[in-house]
Amino acid sequence: MNATVRALVLATIAAAAPAVHAQGFKPTRPIEMVVHTGPGGGNDVLARAIAAMIEKEKLAPVRMQVVNKPGGNGNVFVAYVAEKRGDPHTLGLFTGNMITNMLISTEVKVTLRDLTPIARLVLEPAVIAVKADAPYKTLADFIDDAKKRPGQLKQSGGSITSRDNVVRQLLMRSTGAQWAFISFPGGGERIAALLGGHVNMMVIEPEEAGEHIRAGNMRVLAQVSERRLHGFPNVPTLKEAGFDVPVVPQVRGVVAPPGIPKENVQYWEELFRKLTRTASWQKYLAENQFEDGYLTSAELAAFFDGFSDRMREILGAAGIKTVR
Amino acid sequence: MEILSSLAQGFAVALAPANLLWCFVGVLLGTVIGIMPGLGPPATIAMLLPLTFQMTPAAAMIMLAGIYYGAKYGGSTTSILLNVPGESASVVTCLDGYQMARKGRAGAALGIAAIASFVAGTVGVLGLMLVAPPLARFALAFSSPEYFGLMTLGLALVVLLAGRSVIKALLAALVGLWIASMGTDLFSATSRFTFGQMELLAGIDFIVVAIGVFAIGEVLANIALREGTQLLPVPKGLRNLLPTWQDLKDCRFAFLNGSVVGFLVGVLPGGGSTIASFLSYGLEKAVSRRRGQFGTGVIEGVAAPEGANNSETGGALVPLLTLGIPGSGTTAILLAALVLWGFKPGPLFIPENPTLFWGLVASMYLGNAMLLVLNLPLVPAFAQVLRLPVYVLYPLIFGVSMVGVYSVSGSPFDLALLAAFGLLGYLMRKLDYPTAPLILALALGAGLERALRQSLMMSGGNLAILVERPIAAVMLSLALVVLLIPLVGRLNAWRLRALEPDGG
């Protein structure tokens, strides 16, 4: 067989392969993308952006509409998607917090693990920031000060199960330093506490910190990410700064109701795989300083397992009771 | 002066025909949707946000500001006419506004709400314009110990709202604190009082309790009266459908009170319009000569909270536009919107985007004026709702309550809670327990506990932190003064009685 024929045969097979895929499921109604926040919340904004991109890049024959199911710390969302068992036109956006939340509450009857994992989409890195006039130039400075005055330094953050506290627990364990954690329910209050000098340090999303740094009110000591973010080329990652702690990411991704057929799952997987390869998606990631965290359905299931185990261990060490 | 020239440029932007139109549309849509109970400014803005994607950032910001004001005003309409709080901040308006409607003064109440909103809203924008940067820095000095003082002051107002029995008012407040602590504790991730229900993990929505206790409870109590076509009195004649000059005179302090309190509370990150309206109402009651009549239909009791509600808008924009810190749910959505358009609100926002900022300020003046112009003529029309026979009005209230609650969360469980709190509201009325303290404690309870625990964490367990900082100390002293007012009143009454000649 000469080269041309071989090339033709290969080309035909390559062309036929997607056709085989396409024989499976195709949506015929608008897709419902369910989120656990109200309008304007984190996942709501992401869902709308995804819907807009899918439409722009013509990745699906139907529209995607966002459905808000807030309440119960994300549990109303999980229960709603679970109720739609077998429905091929429903999807949901999850956050990693839902795994953590299900570990600590007995009231939850249906958990994220009962849903079908489709894809992990983004990793949200964070940076460790202090007020600009603080005496710390590096993270090591802060840790040293914390060791000298155990329990005196303070960090503002979200709830005790949030990533802010996870980073703190990991750092405290690995260095032996000790500092207090003060929870504030809103991002604005956390920043105000830092800028007002009421706390010494906080873990903050790079996007939120950007303007304060530009105005000279905040300084970033280290970044909680695997690689340096392009917005912070001169700030060391945790590992580079000498702290050998795992980077526990804040993740967002897609799940589907339980009990959907395999072709359905494959269709969704393919849809999101294509989405993450588009230029619009890359632009979106760059604008929001997210990291591409794409995982396939099977990989996501494995990630959930690993993440649960890791969280269970961290929460236990922090003194929080886990019930499953 | 530089400010005047910047403002002039801002008006040039705001008065552009397209922008003017969007301002009008925003105020109109905001009012209409805000009338729906449960749908307050956050939900309204979020709903209409997609409409703004096609517009220029200036036009979009102007429309959103119009929606913000409109929604806040719209919330007071159902509060006054139907005793159904349109949104959390309008709950206080129910107290005197609905009573005014029952006495046939619905028009005056609606009118004064519009006027107070205009006056205080304008003051709020003035504040934003003139004192934003120094005030923002001041706001940063305000942290948990100061919040604790502020919340305690708010709760001390319970005593003023007591009515006849202080013990019952305190008990109602304690029940409110209990409801406020239902859910997942922020600091320890413990679930408290969730009775095994996963819907309770995030706590009970304030508006569900408010609508249940106020609206449903009131209807259940009134349905007991057998009178068939009992209509609420609607006086004829335009003179009676709008506030009188005497009314405006009575509200002089309320306008000032609402403007200042609302603006200052709005500036604090974490302070919201609900707290602003409660504090303003409490302050008005504390200094009023006819303090005992509050709760029976006193017009200042409508003017103060409605004013505070609107000037809070200007205040909340201070931390947002000068520091990039959203102070409330609504400003968080505005922040997201600004980011979507490519702006980055932060300390450098105003210096780098002067046209947008001053255009926004100018449009807020216009929005306030439009609110007044649009809504005052509608007042007589709205007041006609009260002409409906009660057997139509009461199902209407039920329906509006159900839709309002469901539209906020989409959860049938919240509807069940609505029924439960309706029953509670009915029982409280029957057993003569005042409902306002429960609602007040519910609004402030979570914040109070959080502020206390945060403060103690900051000081490492030392209670002194609550009194050693100047602002916190001032707040707590004021709270003490408030607690003493009824005591002084009682002492006076006792003294007067002691001076009376004995016997007959």
Next chain:
Amino acid sequence: MGETTNRAADFWSGLALAALGTYIVLEARQWEYLGPEGPGAGFFPLWYGIAMVALSLALVASSALRKPGGGGIDWRNAGRSAAAWLAFAASVAACKLVGFAVSFALLTFFIVAVLYRRPLAVAATVAVAVAAGFQVVFAMALGVSLPSGVLGF
């Protein structure tokens, strides 16, 4: 000039609140009172629970010691309120089954026809008009989602 509220009402509601307060205190004891980083979840509930018990017992005591008399509670028409509440609760429960429009129409019908003794034709008209009005204004015009049941709306 004393209190004019009924002493029986105060007595029994005071007891009920004392029971609630006791429950709160018992639950609060199960949670952490003072942790290493500050007050725990049990701190606040314990104190307001104790306050509730104390105040409600004071209420019970004051009502027991008061001379009998003063206005009684008018329970005569409570039956109407109870019926109205049961209808409301049933309507809420029915929303999931038959949807908002139908259950709300039924509720309205009940109120007009049974509670206010209007002719059935009037009741039916009002019920249908109001339910349809809600459906049009909220579901269609404003796009607010209303509970829908098996009938699809």
